[in-house]
Amino acid sequence: NAGVTQTPKFRILKIGQSMTLQCTQDMNHNYMYWYRQDPGMGLKLIYYSVGAGITDKGEVPNGYNVSRSTTEDFPLRLELAAPSQTSVYFCASTPGQGAYGYTFGSGTRLTVV
Amino acid sequence: DQQVKQNSPSLSVQEGRISILNCDYTNSMFDYFLWYKKYPAEGPTFLISISSIKDKNEDGRFTVFLNKSAKHLSLHIVPSQPGDSAVYFCAASEGGNNNDMRFGAGTRLTVKP
Numbered sequence: 001n002a003g004v005t006q007t008p009k010f011r012i013l014k015i016g017q018s019m020t021l022q023c024t025q026d027m028n029h030n031y032m033y034w035y036r037q038d039p040g041m042g043l044k045l046i047y048y049s050v051g052a053g054i055t056d057k058g059e060v061p062n063g064y065n066v067s068r069s070t071t072e073d074f075p076l077r078l079e080l081a082a083p084s085q086t087s088v089y090f091c092a093s094t095p096g097q098g099a100y101g102y103t104f105g106s107g108t109r110l111t112v113v
Numbered sequence: 114d115q116q117v118k119q120n121s122p123s124l125s126v127q128e129g130r131i132s133i134l135n136c137d138y139t140n141s142m143f144d145y146f147l148w149y150k151k152y153p154a155e156g157p158t159f160l161i162s163i164s165s166i167k168d169k170n171e172d173g174r175f176t177v178f179l180n181k182s183a184k185h186l187s188l189h190i191v192p193s194q195p196g197d198s199a200v201y202f203c204a205a206s207e208g209g210n211n212n213d214m215r216f217g218a219g220t221r222l223t224v225k226p
Contacts, residue, residue: 031212033213040218042117098208102214106156107154107155
């Protein structure tokens with residue numbers, strides 16, 4: 001049982017380049033999330049999805065886009081990368097509301113130079 | 114706005130002693146509170162949760178206490194073990210349709226043998 005799988009683990013981008021961070025879960029969870037973690041800070045929500053075909057913005061959505069065509073996949077797209085997007089990105093999923101904990105992927109460390 | 118705050122960036126305790134990690138929040142609409150543990154180069158893993166209708170939840174060596182009037186929660190680890198050394202994040206959620214969580218900045222716990 002793989003849980004939440006994120007690829008790539010590391011990436012260096014040049015300013016203005018674009019890329020897609022991949023996230024796949026095999027637990028049939030409806031809820032999926034993208035967070036970023038900057039040094040010394042908590043995780044901040046970028047985008048979330050409550051089911052296939054449904055996405056919405058979180059706290060820090062600017063510069064990012066998402067899609068959710070299947071229950072399993074929730075890719076995060078960075079357009080025109082900027083140094084401020086240098087961060088560690090985590091994808092997470094959960095089966096429902098309330099006290100269910102998230103299952104996180106192992107993260108993607110992105111550096112924009 | 115930092116709705117969930119962990120004011121101690123680090124904590125060091127001796128093996129076998131109690132570890133107490135603290136968390137404060139400002140949003141009175143939070144209904145669920147969770148603790149996550151994170152090792153380097155891994156995603157956070159869910160540890161324990163509590164809903165706002167309770168003031169205590171216990172799971173083995175881990176106990177979470179909630180004081181709603183003070184908007185404060187704490188995680189107690191007894192007895193502490195070297196393998197508990199990690200960063201601990203407090204998180205809170207209103208529940209609701211999207212179930213997104215707000216995270217604190219984390220506390221690095223070091224348990225010395």
